[in-house]
Amino acid sequence: MILENTDSKMYNILQNEIRREDETLELIASENFVSNSVLEMAGGVMTNKYAEGYPGKRYYGGCQHVDEAEILAQDRAKSLFSATYANVQPHSGSQANMAVLMTFLEIGDTVMGLDLAHGGHLTHGSPVNFSGQLFNFVSYHVHHDTGRVDFDEVWDLARKHKPKMIICGGSAYPRFIEFEQFREVADEVNAFLMADIAHPAGLVATGLHPSPIPTCDVITTTTHKTLRGPRGGMIMMGEDKENPWGKVATKSGRVKRISELIDSMVMPGIQGGPLMHIIAAKAVAFGEALKPEFREYTRQIVDNAKCIAEEFLSRGYNLVSGGTDTHLVLIDLTENGITGKKAENSLEKVGITVNKNMVPFDQKSPFVTSGIRIGTPAVTTRGMKQDEMKTIVALIDKVVSSPDSEDLLSTVMSEVQDICKDFPLYKELIG
Numbered sequence: 418m419i420l421e422n423t424d425s426k427m428y429n430i431l432q433n434e435i436r437r438e439d440e441t442l443e444l445i446a447s448e449n450f451v452s453n454s455v456l457e458m459a460g461g462v463m464t465n466k467y468a469e470g471y472p473g474k475r476y477y478g479g480c481q482h483v484d485e486a487e488i489l490a491q492d493r494a495k496s497l498f499s500a501t502y503a504n505v506q507p508h509s510g511s512q513a514n515m516a517v518l519m520t521f522l523e524i525g526d527t528v529m530g531l532d533l534a535h536g537g538h539l540t541h542g543s544p545v546n547f548s549g550q551l552f553n554f555v556s557y558h559v560h561h562d563t564g565r566v567d568f569d570e571v572w573d574l575a576r577k578h579k580p581k582m583i584i585c586g587g588s589a590y591p592r593f594i595e596f597e598q599f600r601e602v603a604d605e606v607n608a609f610l611m612a613d614i615a616h617p618a619g620l621v622a623t624g625l626h627p628s629p630i631p632t633c634d635v636i637t638t639t640t641h642k643t644l645r646g647p648r649g650g651m652i653m654m655g656e657d658k659e660n661p662w663g664k665v666a667t668k669s670g671r672v673k674r675i676s677e678l679i680d681s682m683v684m685p686g687i688q689g690g691p692l693m694h695i696i697a698a699k700a701v702a703f704g705e706a707l708k709p710e711f712r713e714y715t716r717q718i719v720d721n722a723k724c725i726a727e728e729f730l731s732r733g734y735n736l737v738s739g740g741t742d743t744h745l746v747l748i749d750l751t752e753n754g755i756t757g758k759k760a761e762n763s764l765e766k767v768g769i770t771v772n773k774n775m776v777p778f779d780q781k782s783p784f785v786t787s788g789i790r791i792g793t794p795a796v797t798t799r800g801m802k803q804d805e806m807k808t809i810v811a812l813i814d815k816v817v818s819s820p821d822s823e824d825l826l827s828t829v830m831s832e833v834q835d836i837c838k839d840f841p842l843y844k845e846l847i848g
């Protein structure tokens with residue numbers, strides 16, 4: 418690597434991160450490992466190019482090649498999700514959400530979203546986020562007994578508050594998002610329905626999770642979670658209509674389409690120059706996701722998560738919603754006598770990376786929490802299957818049961834390293 422000679426300090430930091438990723442078990446549900454092709458594109462020369470605007474309508478010259486890259490990313494996204502519209506420019510999932518909220522709503526409008534502590538995302542109305550500050554969010558929750566969205570409450574809140582938009586989807590919801598049930602509610606109160614599929618996007622792309630395209634008005638996602646692309650966001654629609662808001666018109670008097678308003682909200686509304694290297698890397702990742710192997714991969718992600726869920730259940734653990742349909746499980750550790758924070762820290766010591774997570778009706782603060790969230794996309798990318806999942810659950814169980822036993826932690830750590838050695842990652846990048 419050239420960096421080794423030009424900036425040894427940063428080179429060492431990078432090498433340490435490559436080794437950490439290779440030598441530990443990554444179970445954070447929102448993380449994944451991109452392919453070397455995606456990595457190459459994300460680290461490539463398109464980072465140099467300013468391309469404010471959209472393909473064919475740029476504010477800068479020299480855009481012929483990045484135009485092709487962006488069109489390829491859009492076309493592949495559309496065929497992957499059966500969408501008719503895709504904007505691949507949002508720098509992140511949060512910015513995709515911001516652009517959609519600001520296109521569909523006026524400041525102060527009422528929106529419904531899943532409570533953060535019940536599996537929602539910061540951008541679904543948290544008071545510390547722009548969403549909660551600019552809009553009047555009303556949170557719905559999961560049901561205490563089932564851990565699934567409480568539709569009785571959703572109906573009540575929708576009828577009472579008449580939201581202009583309902584957001585479905587979340588970051589720690591282990592079950593399929595109930596697009597059709599949300600559609601019925603949205604139709605009755607005449608609200609837009611936005612689906613945020615940041616987490617299950619890869620499963621949606623391969624048909625392992627229901628698709629929001631036929632039911633939801635607008636869809637946002639990240640590209641770096643189960644979709645296994647570079648860090649970024651995207652906005653899609655199944656059907657693009659004339660905008661209903663005072664019929665915003667062009668100079669020639671034509672009524673603008675919703676897609677045109679979303680495009681303008683992304684740029685110049687909330688972003689400047691798009692990250693062309695990342696958009697090109699999205700195109701590469703979408704190309705990978707269109708291949709049959711990607712369906713096998715996502716099938717294995719779900720099989721691995723179901724295996725982990727069964728193993729925890731058989732060991733007497735309490736899982737929110739009693740299991741999973743997707744790539745993640747949420748473990749409620751309240752009855753295990755350990756907090757999410759302590760579990761995360763002890764697991765980190767042995768090389769197992771998870772995140773502490775609020776569980777529904779959590780009595781503890783977000784810095785402590787009563788749960789941990791575990792996801793299988795990253796370990797599945799390394800090639801791990803059910804046998805490894807069983808071993809991983811056994812190791813987590815040991816650590817959670819005796820988090821202060823140094824002897825036990827060091828035995829578990831060497832077992833973690835053995836598993837990792839059998840499934841090498843980014844070997845060619847290690848200096």
Ligand SMILES: *Cc1c(COP(=O)(O)O)cnc(C)c1O
Pocket residue numbers: 447508509510511512514537538540586587588613614615616639649650
């Ligand atoms: C991860 C996530 C996002 C946003 O992701 P960033 O790219 O980190 O901004 C948005 N919504 C949901 C539901 C998510 O899980």
